[in-house]
Amino acid sequence: MKNKPSIHDVARRAKVSITTVSRVINNATTVSAQNRSRVEEAVAFYKFKPNVSAQRLARGMNNSIGLVMPGYPGIFHSFYAIELIRGVGHACEVLHMDLVFHITNGFNPINTGNVGGVIFADVIENRRQVEAALASGVPCVIINNKADDLDVGYIAVDNVQGGEIATDYLVSLGHKKIATITGNLNTQAGAQRLKGFEQFLEKKNIPLPQGYVYQGDYSRRCARFAAEQFLKLKEPPTAIFAASDDMALETMAVLLEKGLKIPEDISIVGFDDNPACLFGPVALTTVKQPLFEMAEAAVRYLHVLITGNGAVRKKTTLAPELVVRESCSSPKK
Numbered sequence: 001m002k003n004k005p006s007i008h009d010v011a012r013r014a015k016v017s018i019t020t021v022s023r024v025i026n027n028a029t030t031v032s033a034q035n036r037s038r039v040e041e042a043v044a045f046y047k048f049k050p051n052v053s054a055q056r057l058a059r060g061m062n063n064s065i066g067l068v069m070p071g072y073p074g075i076f077h078s079f080y081a082i083e084l085i086r087g088v089g090h091a092c093e094v095l096h097m098d099l100v101f102h103i104t105n106g107f108n109p110i111n112t113g114n115v116g117g118v119i120f121a122d123v124i125e126n127r128r129q130v131e132a133a134l135a136s137g138v139p140c141v142i143i144n145n146k147a148d149d150l151d152v153g154y155i156a157v158d159n160v161q162g163g164e165i166a167t168d169y170l171v172s173l174g175h176k177k178i179a180t181i182t183g184n185l186n187t188q189a190g191a192q193r194l195k196g197f198e199q200f201l202e203k204k205n206i207p208l209p210q211g212y213v214y215q216g217d218y219s220r221r222c223a224r225f226a227a228e229q230f231l232k233l234k235e236p237p238t239a240i241f242a243a244s245d246d247m248a249l250e251t252m253a254v255l256l257e258k259g260l261k262i263p264e265d266i267s268i269v270g271f272d273d274n275p276a277c278l279f280g281p282v283a284l285t286t287v288k289q290p291l292f293e294m295a296e297a298a299v300r301y302l303h304v305l306i307t308g309n310g311a312v313r314k315k316t317t318l319a320p321e322l323v324v325r326e327s328c329s330s331p332k333k
């Protein structure tokens with residue numbers, strides 16, 4: 001088999017040094033027009049493709065980043081995961097960075113030697129991995145977790161505020177019997193959305209009866225069970241705040257199966273702003289969190305750290321936004 005053409009072949013044909021070939025490939029401005037033309041002709045002649053990794057090592061920079069995402073059932077059907085992957089991938093393409101994707105169970109060690117930086121998509125039972133990456137000296141950033149006790153940058157949404165604005169909207173419509181289906185309370189997002197919900201009800205002196213808080217896990221399965229449990233209560237809620245759109249949409253499906261009307265009988269608010277909210281039997285009111293923007297910002301943050309070009313704000317908290325649609329109204333008199 002014929003050997004692939006090397007940088008030495010290009011240099012010989014162009015009658016220049018290997019250094020000059022490298023400078024042309026890396027778009028250096030210190031090469032004469034004549035030499036640049038000869039190198040470009042030789043590159044075209046051999047259809048030479050430079051070794052990207054070698055180029056980066058020669059420049060003292062690794063332009064690859066790792067995306068570490070905690071694994072959970074249905075991850076590739078999850079709007080949350082898909083939006084983060086889409087945002088990271090888009091930013092990598094724009095900035096000409098390579099992406100290494102790793103799904104973790106939280107315990108296996110992560111090889112940080114082959115990347116220039118690491119994005120941790122939340123911290124769920126994998127804090128040791130974050131600490132190990134930081135100890136290795138590799139630049140890191142966390143998405144969707146306000147890691148104030150670690151010396152690491154993060155880009156997160158204010159989940160407490162998200163829980164508050166969802167509850168505030170339902171209260172403003174006149175609801176006083178408001179239940180919630182939480183996210184996984186082992187996640188910061190799940191715990192903080194519940195905190196915002198409970199804080200606002202307490203501030204307004206609205207009681208939270210036993211049975212009105214169902215501890216979920218973001219899955220449709222748990223939402224179906226929660227909705228059935230709420231309907232069995234002596235005083236069912238007139239409104240439900242679900243900590244994810246997937247759970248809100250499944251709750252809606254259960255209520256409609258039972259012959260109830262939305263929002264006339266029960267109002268529903270979700271969280272995420274999944275496009276699926278628009279295409280159900282009733283357009284879902286939800287709290288939008290800027291997942292795509294968080295992911296893009298994380299890549300830009302690492303790019304600055306890796307290249308050393310500029311300064312970054314280390315800890316960033318973004319505000320959620322209420323998106324009002326058709327799934328909420330005032331309760332029946």
